[in-house]
Each structure stands twice: as structure tokens, then as C-alpha cells.
Amino acid sequence: MRLSLLRLVYAIALCTLCCLSSSCLDGQEEITVLEDGSGSAQISYNIPTRALNEDDATSLEVYLNKIADKHDSLKLTHFSKSASGFGMQRIEARLEFTSIIEVAEIYENELCGPEAPKLNPEMQALLDKACALMGKFEVSVRGLDIDIKREVNLKPLFEGKIKNPEILGESEFRYILHLPKAVSDSNATLISEDKKSLQWSIKLKNYVNQPIIMQSSIPLPWWIPASLVAILFIILLGFIWLIRRIRQKKDTTAADLPCPDSPQ
Numbered sequence: 001m002r003l004s005l006l007r008l009v010y011a012i013a014l015c016t017l018c019c020l021s022s023s024c025l026d027g028q029e030e031i032t033v034l035e036d037g038s039g040s041a042q043i044s045y046n047i048p049t050r051a052l053n054e055d056d057a058t059s060l061e062v063y064l065n066k067i068a069d070k071h072d073s074l075k076l077t078h079f080s081k082s083a084s085g086f087g088m089q090r091i092e093a094r095l096e097f098t099s100i101i102e103v104a105e106i107y108e109n110e111l112c113g114p115e116a117p118k119l120n121p122e123m124q125a126l127l128d129k130a131c132a133l134m135g136k137f138e139v140s141v142r143g144l145d146i147d148i149k150r151e152v153n154l155k156p157l158f159e160g161k162i163k164n165p166e167i168l169g170e171s172e173f174r175y176i177l178h179l180p181k182a183v184s185d186s187n188a189t190l191i192s193e194d195k196k197s198l199q200w201s202i203k204l205k206n207y208v209n210q211p212i213i214m215q216s217s218i219p220l221p222w223w224i225p226a227s228l229v230a231i232l233f234i235i236l237l238g239f240i241w242l243i244r245r246i247r248q249k250k251d252t253t254a255a256d257l258p259c260p261d262s263p264q
Helices: 002-021 054-069 100-111 121-134 223-256
Strands: 026-033 039-048 074-083 088-097 136-142 145-152 172-178 197-203 212-219
Touching: 054 074, 054 088, 054 100, 054 121, 074 100, 088 100, 100 121, 100 136, 121 145, 172 212, 197 212
Parallel strands: 026 172
Antiparallel strands: 026 039, 039 088, 074 088, 136 145, 145 212, 172 197
16 A cells, blocks of 8 residues: 555656656747848747746746837737646747847847846846847858857756756747748758748757757848949949049150150
């Protein structure tokens, strides 16, 4: 009887641990960027309350609203938190923006970048967790392509909590990106036929100790290289015109010089 009771307690504990650490852990982000740089971000995460409890979620909502209220280009149109199982909580949010460039500046200067203001220790620890989920963004120009890189390091969230990554099972985070232009290259798990929608399906057990890296390349708008060619052509024409003017001036100067006297 005692052995059966111990087995029952062990089974309950094991099921609880699996729920807290594996199959219940789930997340999805869907970001849409339109032609004019405006767009939206829909976020949904199902996470253990020991990682982010209800009070933490409320504090995060208040802080994000405070940031959004300072900028006309950013609106937090939805934020909700709800119990989604034993020891689990689902966080959902929707952001709308008029300029993705301005959002990047806000993210870097006011939230997660090295220049962002430091908060009180408790709030800073909470924001650090949110920043770990959001990761770092890099945009660079390579040849005729714009390279976009996002790196998400989940180690701060898992460190000291997950000893065996296999316990995460099939838990995954999904990152979906809709772009106004077709990509020329990407390491996305799925790419739509028109190459404008990308999805990364990330098995968390593979990224407990290493960062998630998402990369895409987008061709520069046609008018940028065309403008560069036009500018180079104008410079070349100006250079040719300058050389001709110099030569003409030399020829005129030489014609105005008196001829030397002929020998008698």
C-alpha cells in the first residue's frame, strides 16, 4: 500500500514537472511589415508562473503602456494574461506601429539596448526576461541586399531550471514574419511560395545552451541601386566636362602666347 502511494505521488510529481517544463511551454510571434514601414506584432506565450507570475505580467503591461504612451508611432492595443493550466499562464499582446524604424530605435534606446535606462532591480530583472524572449536585432547592407538578423538567447530563462534539455520534449517557439518584399535568402523553417512570409519553428530542447539565430536577406528597392548608378553617371559626366574645360583653357592660353622672333 505504501509503495503504491509513493508511486502515485511520483507519477503526479512527474506529470506536474512535464507540464511545467515541456509540453505546456509554447510561444508564437507574428510580425507583419507593410510597404510603408508600418505594421503589427501579435505575441502569445504560454509559460510557467514560476518564470513570470501574474504580478510580473501586470507590471510588464504597465511599463509597456508607459513606453507606448510616449510615442505616437507605437500602440499597445491588447494585453491579456490568463491561467492556462496548473502552474501555467498565457500572455497575449498586440502592438501596432507606424514606422518599424522608430520601433527599432525605441527598442534599442528605451527597452533592451545598452543605452536603455536602468530600472529598479526587481523591474529590471523582469524586463531582462522579456528582452531575452525578444532578443537582439541587426540590420546591415551587403552588396545589393539588406541582411536582417535576430538572435534570441533563452539561456537566462532556462539557467538553473532545466538540467536535462530532453525534458522540454516537443515544446517549441514559432516566429512568423510577413514582409512586403520577397526574400532572396533565409534560414527559415518554412517559406511561402511568394517568399514574403517566413516561419521559424524552434524546438526549445535544442536551444537551452545556444542562441536561436534567424536570418533573412531582402533585395534593396530597385530605385536605390538605380539612384547610385545615376549619381555615378553624373559624377563621371562632371569629371569629363572638367577635363575638357581644363584642356580648352590650356589651348586658349597657348594660342594667346606671342610667337618667338624669327632669326634674321
